[in-house]
Amino acid sequence: MFEFTLEATCGRARAGRFVTPHGTLLTPVFAPVGTQATVKMLTPAQVEEAGATLILANTYHLYLRPGDERIRRLGGLHRFMNWPHPILTDSGGFQVFSLAATRRVDDDGVTFKSHIDGSLHRFTPEKAIAIQENLGADIIMAFDECSDPYDRAYTRIAMERTHRWAERCLQAKTRDDQALFGIVQGGIDPQLRAESARFIASLDTPGIAIGGLSVGETKEETHAMLDIVTGILPINKPRYLMGVGTPEDILQGVARGIDIFDCVLPTRLARHHAAFSSQGRINLRSAIYSDDERPVDEACDCYTCRHFSRAYLRHLIIAGEWLAGTLLSIHNIRTLTRLMEEIRQAILDGTFEQRLPEWLHRWQGNAKRKMVNAESE
Amino acid sequence: MFEFTLEATCGRARAGRFVTPHGTLLTPVFAPVGTQATVKMLTPAQVEEAGATLILANTYHLYLRPGDERIRRLGGLHRFMNWPHPILTDSGGFQVFSLAATRRVDDDGVTFKSHIDGSLHRFTPEKAIAIQENLGADIIMAFDECSDPYDRAYTRIAMERTHRWAERCLQAKTRDDQALFGIVQGGIDPQLRAESARFIASLDTPGIAIGGLSVGETKEETHAMLDIVTGILPINKPRYLMGVGTPEDILQGVARGIDIFDCVLPTRLARHHAAFSSQGRINLRSAIYSDDERPVDEACDCYTCRHFSRAYLRHLIIAGEWLAGTLLSIHNIRTLTRLMEEIRQAILDGTFEQRLPEWLHRWQGNAKRKMVNAESE
Numbered sequence: 001m002f003e004f005t006l007e008a009t010c011g012r013a014r015a016g017r018f019v020t021p022h023g024t025l026l027t028p029v030f031a032p033v034g035t036q037a038t039v040k041m042l043t044p045a046q047v048e049e050a051g052a053t054l055i056l057a058n059t060y061h062l063y064l065r066p067g068d069e070r071i072r073r074l075g076g077l078h079r080f081m082n083w084p085h086p087i088l089t090d091s092g093g094f095q096v097f098s099l100a101a102t103r104r105v106d107d108d109g110v111t112f113k114s115h116i117d118g119s120l121h122r123f124t125p126e127k128a129i130a131i132q133e134n135l136g137a138d139i140i141m142a143f144d145e146c147s148d149p150y151d152r153a154y155t156r157i158a159m160e161r162t163h164r165w166a167e168r169c170l171q172a173k174t175r176d177d178q179a180l181f182g183i184v185q186g187g188i189d190p191q192l193r194a195e196s197a198r199f200i201a202s203l204d205t206p207g208i209a210i211g212g213l214s215v216g217e218t219k220e221e222t223h224a225m226l227d228i229v230t231g232i233l234p235i236n237k238p239r240y241l242m243g244v245g246t247p248e249d250i251l252q253g254v255a256r257g258i259d260i261f262d263c264v265l266p267t268r269l270a271r272h273h274a275a276f277s278s279q280g281r282i283n284l285r286s287a288i289y290s291d292d293e294r295p296v297d298e299a300c301d302c303y304t305c306r307h308f309s310r311a312y313l314r315h316l317i318i319a320g321e322w323l324a325g326t327l328l329s330i331h332n333i334r335t336l337t338r339l340m341e342e343i344r345q346a347i348l349d350g351t352f353e354q355r356l357p358e359w360l361h362r363w364q365g366n367a368k369r370k371m372v373n374a375e376s377e
Numbered sequence: 378m379f380e381f382t383l384e385a386t387c388g389r390a391r392a393g394r395f396v397t398p399h400g401t402l403l404t405p406v407f408a409p410v411g412t413q414a415t416v417k418m419l420t421p422a423q424v425e426e427a428g429a430t431l432i433l434a435n436t437y438h439l440y441l442r443p444g445d446e447r448i449r450r451l452g453g454l455h456r457f458m459n460w461p462h463p464i465l466t467d468s469g470g471f472q473v474f475s476l477a478a479t480r481r482v483d484d485d486g487v488t489f490k491s492h493i494d495g496s497l498h499r500f501t502p503e504k505a506i507a508i509q510e511n512l513g514a515d516i517i518m519a520f521d522e523c524s525d526p527y528d529r530a531y532t533r534i535a536m537e538r539t540h541r542w543a544e545r546c547l548q549a550k551t552r553d554d555q556a557l558f559g560i561v562q563g564g565i566d567p568q569l570r571a572e573s574a575r576f577i578a579s580l581d582t583p584g585i586a587i588g589g590l591s592v593g594e595t596k597e598e599t600h601a602m603l604d605i606v607t608g609i610l611p612i613n614k615p616r617y618l619m620g621v622g623t624p625e626d627i628l629q630g631v632a633r634g635i636d637i638f639d640c641v642l643p644t645r646l647a648r649h650h651a652a653f654s655s656q657g658r659i660n661l662r663s664a665i666y667s668d669d670e671r672p673v674d675e676a677c678d679c680y681t682c683r684h685f686s687r688a689y690l691r692h693l694i695i696a697g698e699w700l701a702g703t704l705l706s707i708h709n710i711r712t713l714t715r716l717m718e719e720i721r722q723a724i725l726d727g728t729f730e731q732r733l734p735e736w737l738h739r740w741q742g743n744a745k746r747k748m749v750n751a752e753s754e
Binding site for chain 2: 042080
């Protein structure tokens with residue numbers, strides 16, 4: 001279980017296979033986000049049809065509502081939400097630090113108030129593992145603290161805490177049908193990032209996550225940190241860049257040796273009527289689409305683009321119809337899953353590096369970062 | 378085109394086939410409502426999978442937004458909304474009288490203000506046909522006036538106006554690939570209903586609609602009017618009971634010789650978290666379903682019941698997730714389309730009359746009428 005096979009590399013880009021209890025993931029892979037045990041506005045059948053093979057669900061949200069114990073009693077998250085393919089859960093750390101009403105962190109854990117009803121709760125590394133074992137995802141995360149990347153002194157404290165917590169998570173873990181990933185932190189400090197990458201690698205978890213990036217730093221800083229971290233991580237384990245991202249950020253991540261991505265962007269943009277396209281991001285609410293018979297993206301093979309015009313989507317948006325969000329979510333997810341399929345094939349063919357500049361150029365108009373990863377879905 | 382073949386009768390219940398340009402309808406048939414060129418929260422693929430073969434769209438809404446001329450330019454309603462099967466449009470009359478902000482009716486037509494922006498518009502019989510020809514549905518309706526059934530004096534005026542308008546609609550019609558149905562009015566007055574049925578039958582339209590029922594009168598009054606009208610209408614044409622209804626009302630309609638039904642109920646109930654079930658209507662918001670592993674209805678074969686528990690639906694509702702409305706819409710539509718399939722088979726088998734009491738008993742708990750047909754979707 002959790003074997004990772006590297007099939008090909010092209011420069012630092014990697015094509016691999018990661019075996020999980022609910023299926024083998026072909027990497028690089030993009031996971032849509034299903035925060036509350038649903039990829040918003042889509043049935044699992046639609047998520048599948050959009051080409052997704054892995055989804056992410058949020059530990060913090062599911063712990064609060066409907067409760068991880070309840071999900072365990074109901075047969076676990078796969079059965080609860082009818083997603084028979086691999087699932088990844090985060091540790092809850094990021095949400096506690098970005099969403100919870102108030103919080104107090106100490107070396108043992110975090111006490112916080114629910115953003116839903118203000119009730120008081122406490123997460124520790126042991127608790128984060130217990131919750132994730134109740135949920136039953138294939139890939140689970142060590143509890144971590146994500147800090148302001150520009151606060152260098154605190155970033156060290158948070159990183160060291162993250163390391164201690166990762167050890168405690170490994171100790172606490174009881175299920176052998178879940179892959180626990182340690183999380184590399186260290187903000188945008190090259191030395192801290194290198195130290196964190198070495199420490200997390202030393203824990204010998206079946207995969208390694210990179211946290212605390214795409215949270216406000218510049219693209220150059222992100223890329224520099226990725227260069228440092230992926231240069232240190234073992235090649236025989238999957239690397240997961242948390243909360244990324246745009247088509248451009250994914251391409252930059254793959255080029256630096258990342259294997260797994262997740263982001264709320266495709267579904268969140270859809271609810272704001274925006275669509276990825278090979279001509280740059282477009283917003284279907286605009287009156288210029290009122291009579292436009294073309295699909296959202298003529299290069300797309302999704303259900304939405306095969307069947308509906310921009311004029312129809314614009315009508316749905318103006319008329320306040322939910323279907324617009326559903327159709328655009330399908331399109332945006334498919335855009336990313338198709339990009340991943342093309343990337344993977346290019347790595348296998350040895351053409352990824354050669355095609356990268358063209359791809360970066362094609363997708364750059366989709367790369368506004370502001371909305372990305374500010375919080376969970 | 379528009380041949381109606383009566384395949385079997387059982388008592389007054391009828392099983393037939395109605396040929397339209399976009400396919401042959403097996404009757405009795407129930408049409409979900411897609412007011413704004415979308416059955417709310419569902420893709421056409423989901424509507425199809427839920428067993429629907431005919432849908433209704435609203436002339437009033439589509440005229441105002443996105444405009445019937447625009448839909449014509451974009452290839453007509455079937456192409457616009459990607460529904461390749463039969464479509465029925467109403468005449469706009471019911472919405473003008475129930476939704477428009479203010480209105481002034483005269484013998485030539487109705488002047489009204491849009492409920493969206495207060496702009497001034499005028500519908501005449503000729504205009505209602507022109508709009509419906511632009512939309513391009515298979516089955517279209519004559520422009521009619523629906524009056525308060527308890528205002529007997531006005532009901533006669535409205536009925537006579539409806540008859541004159543039906544004649545003008547027939548004159549105005551230019552497309553021969555659309556079946557124009559006249560509409561029987563007459564409120565709850567037996568004499569007016571009989572007079573209207575005779576007059577509309579005399580127009581020799583390829584089908585006949587019955588309007589102005591299920592708008593506030595008692596069930597006994599509805600049934601009495603149906604008995605009178607279907608006793609007069611020719612047997613060789615489909616009869617469409619507008620805006621009905623609940624499972625019980627559909628059974629009562631079929632038992633009185635009705636062939637076509639439409640109603641917003643399955644999708645509107647779904648958005649209010651309510652589900653039809655063979656145990657009576659249930660609301661999935663209730664805490665009693667928090668840990669309920671059963672499907673919404675154990676007797677149901679829909680996508681929702683095959684894959685999701687009541688506990689999951691309850692979670693989605695409490696978490697404010699749109700998917701709840703989608704999954705319950707699928708279930709509610711499928712419940713009615715399956716009921717129609719069972720009814721049709723029973724008519725063909727000659728067992729409908731025998732099974733009717735059991736069916737009425739089984740479905741009676743779903744028959745609250747209050748929310749039905751108060752306005753369009």
